[in-house]
Amino acid sequence: xxxxxxxxxxxxxxxxxxxxxxxxxxxxxxxxxxxxxxxxxxxxxxxxxxxxxxxxxxxxxxxxxxxxxxxxxxxxxxxxxxxxxxxxxxxxxxxxxxxxxxxxxxxxxxxxxxxxxxxxxxxxxxxxxxxxxxxxxxxxxxxxxxxxxxxxxxxxxxxxxxxxxxxxxxxxxxxxxxxxxxxxxxxxxxxxxxxxxxxxxxxxxxxxxxxxxxxxxxxxxxxxxxxxxxxxxxxxxxxxxxxxxxxxxxxxxxxxxxxxxxxxxxxxxxxxxxxxxxxxxxxxxxxxxxxxxxxxxxxxxxxxxxxxxxxxxxxxxxxxxxxxxxxxxxxxxxxxxxxxxxxxxxxxxxxxxxxxxxxxxxxxxxxxxxxxxxxxxxxxxxxxxxxxxxxxxxxxxxxxxxxxxxx
Amino acid sequence: xxxxxxxxxxxxxxxxxxxxxxxxxxxxxxxxxxxxxxxxxxxxxxxxxxxxxxxxxxxxxxxxxxxxxxxxxxxxxxxxxxxxxxxxxxxxxxxxxxxxxxxxxxxxxxxxxxxxxxxxxxxxxxxxxxxxxxxxxxxxxxxxxxxxxxxxxxxxxxxxxxxxxxxxxxxxxxxxxxxxxxxxxxxxxxxxxxxxxxxxxxxxxxxxxxxxxxxxxxxxxxxxxxxxxxxxxxxxxxxxxxxxxxxxxxxxxxxxxxxxxxxxxxxxxxxxxxxxxxxxxxxxxxxxxxxxxxxxxxxxxxxxxxxxxxxxxxxxxxxxxxxxxxxxxxxxxxxxxxxxxxxxxxxxxxxxxxxxxxxxxxxxxxxxxxxxxxxxxxxxxxxxxxxxxxxxxxxxxxxxxxxxxxx
Numbered sequence: 001x002x003x004x005x006x007x008x009x010x011x012x013x014x015x016x017x018x019x020x021x022x023x024x025x026x027x028x029x030x031x032x033x034x035x036x037x038x039x040x041x042x043x044x045x046x047x048x049x050x051x052x053x054x055x056x057x058x059x060x061x062x063x064x065x066x067x068x069x070x071x072x073x074x075x076x077x078x079x080x081x082x083x084x085x086x087x088x089x090x091x092x093x094x095x096x097x098x099x100x101x102x103x104x105x106x107x108x109x110x111x112x113x114x115x116x117x118x119x120x121x122x123x124x125x126x127x128x129x130x131x132x133x134x135x136x137x138x139x140x141x142x143x144x145x146x147x148x149x150x151x152x153x154x155x156x157x158x159x160x161x162x163x164x165x166x167x168x169x170x171x172x173x174x175x176x177x178x179x180x181x182x183x184x185x186x187x188x189x190x191x192x193x194x195x196x197x198x199x200x201x202x203x204x205x206x207x208x209x210x211x212x213x214x215x216x217x218x219x220x221x222x223x224x225x226x227x228x229x230x231x232x233x234x235x236x237x238x239x240x241x242x243x244x245x246x247x248x249x250x251x252x253x254x255x256x257x258x259x260x261x262x263x264x265x266x267x268x269x270x271x272x273x274x275x276x277x278x279x280x281x282x283x284x285x286x287x288x289x290x291x292x293x294x295x296x297x298x299x300x301x302x303x304x305x306x307x308x309x310x311x312x313x314x315x316x317x318x319x320x321x322x323x324x325x326x327x328x329x330x331x332x333x334x335x336x337x338x339x340x341x342x343x344x345x346x347x348x349x350x351x352x353x354x355x356x357x358x359x360x361x362x363x364x365x366x367x368x369x370x371x372x373x374x375x376x377x378x379x380x381x382x383x384x385x386x387x388x389x390x391x392x393x394x395x396x397x398x399x400x401x402x403x404x405x406x407x
Numbered sequence: 408x409x410x411x412x413x414x415x416x417x418x419x420x421x422x423x424x425x426x427x428x429x430x431x432x433x434x435x436x437x438x439x440x441x442x443x444x445x446x447x448x449x450x451x452x453x454x455x456x457x458x459x460x461x462x463x464x465x466x467x468x469x470x471x472x473x474x475x476x477x478x479x480x481x482x483x484x485x486x487x488x489x490x491x492x493x494x495x496x497x498x499x500x501x502x503x504x505x506x507x508x509x510x511x512x513x514x515x516x517x518x519x520x521x522x523x524x525x526x527x528x529x530x531x532x533x534x535x536x537x538x539x540x541x542x543x544x545x546x547x548x549x550x551x552x553x554x555x556x557x558x559x560x561x562x563x564x565x566x567x568x569x570x571x572x573x574x575x576x577x578x579x580x581x582x583x584x585x586x587x588x589x590x591x592x593x594x595x596x597x598x599x600x601x602x603x604x605x606x607x608x609x610x611x612x613x614x615x616x617x618x619x620x621x622x623x624x625x626x627x628x629x630x631x632x633x634x635x636x637x638x639x640x641x642x643x644x645x646x647x648x649x650x651x652x653x654x655x656x657x658x659x660x661x662x663x664x665x666x667x668x669x670x671x672x673x674x675x676x677x678x679x680x681x682x683x684x685x686x687x688x689x690x691x692x693x694x695x696x697x698x699x700x701x702x703x704x705x706x707x708x709x710x711x712x713x714x715x716x717x718x719x720x721x722x723x724x725x726x727x728x729x730x731x732x733x734x735x736x737x738x739x740x741x742x743x744x745x746x747x748x749x750x751x752x753x754x755x756x757x758x759x760x761x762x763x764x765x766x767x768x769x770x771x772x773x774x775x776x777x778x779x780x781x782x783x784x785x786x787x788x789x790x791x792x793x794x795x796x797x798x799x800x801x802x803x804x805x806x807x808x809x810x811x812x813x814x
Contacts, residue, residue, distance in 0.1 A: 016460075016464055020464075050483070053423075053487060057427075057487050057490045057491050057494065061489075061490030062489075065489045065501060068485070068489075069482070069490075075476070075479040076457070076460075076479050079461075079472045079473070079476035080461065083461055083468030083473075086465055086469055087464065087467075094475055096475075099551075120550065144506075145503075
């Protein structure tokens, strides 16, 4: 007998038909003789609808009350799911975050799980109940409801699997797993059987949204093996785990992030602290600076270029314009029509020529590289947004070939 | 400084505009220097929508899961109301049933409040917060959410007022108060300034749905004075309280109940226990028998006529048909096209001729009375449903006159 934690996202429980599909998956696992905990998100657009309702009343309402509102979403989905399982004839109980023992820090809207008191869950499992748990929510020390931020249900599931030492943690979603590239953009994209925590984290950060990042960090910390798979079919998904040296691949996937803008501040007087001043002002306003390039331009002046999320461009320009007010020749140039394309792989550092192979693919397509950044397990380039699909396919073909061969 | 408990029903918070109207009422009371607790129901049709969603999944889902689902309704309305009050600039906190300390019996769907642990509420009031409380819901000893049944938010408010010894308990609704008759049916209906607990209970039971009955019982038991008033205007409402002997009026109001069917079982062998057998079978299936008439018909046989809620007619006929299976001449006759019209007044018992005045009004309109039932504070008649409006107006005119005079 195993203990299995399953997690079902909002699209998997969006309507009655899908709720019964999920109830079927849960019931079949239960019939297998295993203990089942199913963590569930709010239905489809519920969270967005709640946010719209709150915005209509008060766009600056407190985060405490927002969490009260949002956490009602899982309350609806989990009770409906429980009723569907009852209809199929299996014993089931649904538990809200506070009932399931999720204790979090005090931060409303983006709380971290501090502890899970599993007494109630264990009691229900002992009674041979299927346990449905509301994802995304917990209780802080004030006795108030907190939420874990977007995608927080993934974290709820992984944390439960960690603390209960579950045998499996299966994250059901609307895709078949993690792919070498976005299958909607790259025809030959291939589902990965295995990916390491670090690679998954890089891919998520770089725009391949499969799992909430924090959940992968929690899984890595507690060594919880996750399977990401579709709730719509029976195909095995992608296992996310710590890979051994021999399992490392030079590149596991390619990601594109189009929420990028490139900003250049030119002719900055070349004095110590110039860069520090610039970036500390941006950091103070929560601007997420990514790639940074600095170059001298010969006349005791320097140019600094960097990328930021496109959605933060207006805020950034406001800060930068203030910054250059008293600087005579300093100018700001920006470019919104850029994207970041990245390759990721833990085996990269042990194999030479990975970056140049990527640049070669781009060169062959005559795609101009505007910036480059590398880490131990990734290479990113900034290119023109209009060339992203072409770039993704060219790089994918270069590394994975045009037919579905194994890595 | 007073402690005021306010209660707002679902129609009072049905949309953003109304939520701000309610936020205004609460804030003005708070500005008065008083401590404010506002108990709130789910928005407009939320509960009905949830029931529809649950029915689609599983019409026989457990009451436990149904309570989880339904209680999400107040969670939404209370947080939106809190955000509206925040927008107006006042300190506020919203509390769910379990946070506000509502402890109930274990009965899902129709729980009774057993205790209110007021620590959290008192702490919030001490901090000068306006406290919004989710009505209709509590927590049982298993740590599970329970609901108090339809109209349960009234009970939440009255129970809070009782346990906190509040100075006022104001039930805001979409009517101006309690009327001598339904103003939609009786043109000259007049709002009452005062009504006794017993009269209110009778009127509610007889079809004048203003307050949940159980809430009036709780108010009576703990001597909580309630004011029922409109959330849409500033007109004083109706006070519900224990009236003194001198305050008693012969009749306070007239009510009509159209959910009535009349059943006659004729030619029952006249043996001891015949009536007992008949009604115990109905009681066992939860059939609510109201008025009962029994008559001998001369040949060692008797006829029994009684009224039941129209919605229970099919169930009743099934039981009765089994009952008469072995009785040769016994027959069942039923009539769905009947209604009950009642007058209510605590002063009735001290004044002769009240019933005959009612019958006179009906006689003048040539309305045939099919059954009569009386208690110390009411007289009810069963008449043809098509004559209800005519009867209500005739009786109202007889007792209250055609113009708005004081009682």
